[in-house]
Amino acid sequence: MFTLKYKPGLKWYQQPTFAVLFHVTSWVLIFSIPFFLRPNIEAATSHVSRMPQPQSVQSVFRLLLIAVFYLNAYVLIPFLMQRKKMAWYIISLVGVFAVVLLIMLMVNRYEDVESIPWRVPFFISVFPTLFILAISTTYRIIIDNVKNERNLKERQTEHLKTELSFLRSQVSPHFMFNVLNSAVSLARVRSAQLEPTLIKLSHLLRYMLYESDEDKVSLTKEREYLQNYIDLQQLRFADSVHIEFEGSGSFDSYLIEPMLLIPFVENAFKHGIGFIDKPEIHIKMEEKAGELHFEVKNKFNPANKGSNDKHSGIGLVNVERRLNLLYGNEHKLTISNNDNWFYINLILQLR
Template sequence: MKTVEVLSKKKEVRLHLFLWVILAYINYVHLDFKAPYFIRFTDFSLFNNTSVIVFISTFYFHYLCVMPRVMRNFNGKTAFLGWIASYLIFTGIRAFLEQFLTVWIWDKQNYYEGTPAWFYMIDNFFYSLFSIGIATITYIVIYLIRSLQLNQIIQQDKNETELRFLKSQINPHFVFNTLNNIYYLVYQKSEQALPAIDKMSQLMRYMTYETSENSIELQKEINYIKDFIDLEKMRIAGDVYLKLDIQISNPNLLIPPLLLLPFIENGFKHGVLTDAAHPLTIKISQIDNTLELYTQNKCNNYNKDETSGVGLSNIQKRLALQFANKHSLIIKEEENIFTCKLTIKL
C-alpha cells in the first residue's frame, strides 16, 4: 500500500510563501507591455508599506492564535470573539504605525488630524476583513488537507491491521489441514509420512520467514505452491489427475504472499482428484503486470464441512483491501464443476 504523509511544517511554510508571492504581486506589480519584462513595480508609498505590515501582523495573529482555538472547540461565540480580537489587533497596530510612529519619524499620518474615532473604527473594520478572511481561509484549507490525510492514514492502518489478521488466519487454517493429512499418512504407516513431514517443515519455514513481508517474488510463491501440491498428493491413495500449467515472464515480480494458495487448497480439499475425465486444473500465467490464476475441479459432494468457505472468503477480503479496483474474481459452479478465475493488475 502507498504510504500517506501528513502535510509537514516545511510544506506549510512553502504554501505560505506561495501565498505571499501572490499577494505581493497583486500589491506591488502591474502589467505594462511597454516596460522591461512587461511588468512595472508601483506603489512603494509609505502607507502602502505600513498597510502590508499591518496585514501580515493581523494575518499571523489570527492564523496562529485565534484559528487553532476556534477549530479545537468550534462554536459561534468562540469564532465571534476571535474575530473581534483580530479586528482590535488590526486597528491597534495600524493606529500605532500610521498615527504615531510615522508622525514621530516622518511627520506624516494616514488619517487627517481630528478624524472621528467612530469613522476610524468603521473604516478599519472593512480593511481588516481582508486580512482576517485570508487567514481564516488559509488555515481552514490546510486544516482540511491535514484532516483528510490523517483520515487516510487511519484507514490505511486499519486496512493493514485487517490484512495482518487475515494473513494470520491463513496459516492456522493451512497447518490444520496439513497436519490432518500427515496424521492420515502416519496412521496408514505410509512410506510417504517422513517425506511429508520434511516437506511440511519446508513450508513452515517459508510461512515463518517469507510471509512476514508485505510482498515476495512471484517465483517464491510458485515454488511454495509446488511444494504444497507435492504434499497434498502424498496423502491421496491411487492416481492423482492434475494439470499444472505455469507460464510467467517475470519471476521477480512482487506479489502479496499466500495470495494464490487458497484457490489451490480449495481444489484439493473439495475436489475429486481421482477422476481422469475431470482432473484438477491449475493455470498460472503472468504477462507484464497482469497475473491470472485459473482453477477447475469436479466437486466432491461428500467432502463438505462448515469451514469450507474460510479460505476463499479470506482471500476475497484481502483482494478487496489490496486490489480494490485492480482485480476481477469469477467463481462459479455448474453441473458439479467448480471454476475460479482471478485476474490481478499488479
C-alpha cells in the same frame, strides 16, 4: 431514515456518532470566532468606514466553505492528489476559487450591495477559502494516517490468524497420513519416487514453518510451494483425479505475500474430489505485464455439501478479506460456478 448506530469493536472516537458530533462542533466553533472577536475588531477599526454584509451573504459563504472543505477532503485529494494528478488538482483548486468568487459576486448583487467594489468580495473570499483548504488537507492526511495504521494492525492480526489456520490445515492428520502412507507404499516397492517425494514434503514443511514468517516472498517460491503441494496431492490420488498445473511469466521479478494463493488450490481439492465422475482440477498461474493472473477450476458435486477433511482450508471469505486488506483496489477476484464446474479467477497487481 438516516440513523447512526453503535458499531461494536470500534473505540469511542471511531464511532460514526462521534465523527458527526465532532464535525458539527468544529464548524460551530469556527463560525463563532468572528462573534467572539467582534468587539476587538470594531474598536480597532472604528475610524474606518465599514460596509457590513447582509446575514444572507454570510450564510451563503459559510455553506460554500463547508462545501469546499468536504470537496477537497473527499474528492480532490483522493482522486487527484493521491493519484499523482497534481496538474488536475491545481486546476481544480483554481476552479473552486473561481466558483466561490462568482457565487459571492452574484449574492452581493442580489442583495443590492452594488456599492461594494468587486475587489472586496474577492479578498473576503480568498483568504478564508485558503484557510479552509489548508485545514481540509491536514484533516485528510490525519484520517489517512489513522486508517493506514488501523489497516496495518488488521493485516498483522489477519496474518497471524491465517498462519495458524494454514498450519492446522496443511499439517492436519488427514493430509499428512495420506502422504506418509503413500511414501510407505513407495518404500515397500523400492520405488525411485520415494526420495523426491520426501524432498517435496520437506520443502513444503520448511516453507510453511519458516519462510511464511516473512512479509513477502519471491513469486517463484510461492509457485514452487504450490507445485510441491499439487505433486503430493497427485501422489495421494494417483490417476483417480486429473490434475493440471501451468505456470508462465517472470516470477523472479516480483514479491507476494506468502501462502496467499494456496487456499484456492486447497478449496479445489476439498470440493473437487469424492462422489464426482472423473474429477478434474485445472490450475493456471501467469504473469502478464506486472499482473498475476491466477485461475483455478474444478468439477464439483452440488449434492456433496461436506468435506472429507473438516480441518482443511481457511475459507474463501477469509481469503477475500485478506486480499482486501493487502491489495485493496489493486486486485480483482471473481468466483463463479456453471454446469458443475467451480471457477476462481484472481488478477493481482504485482509489486
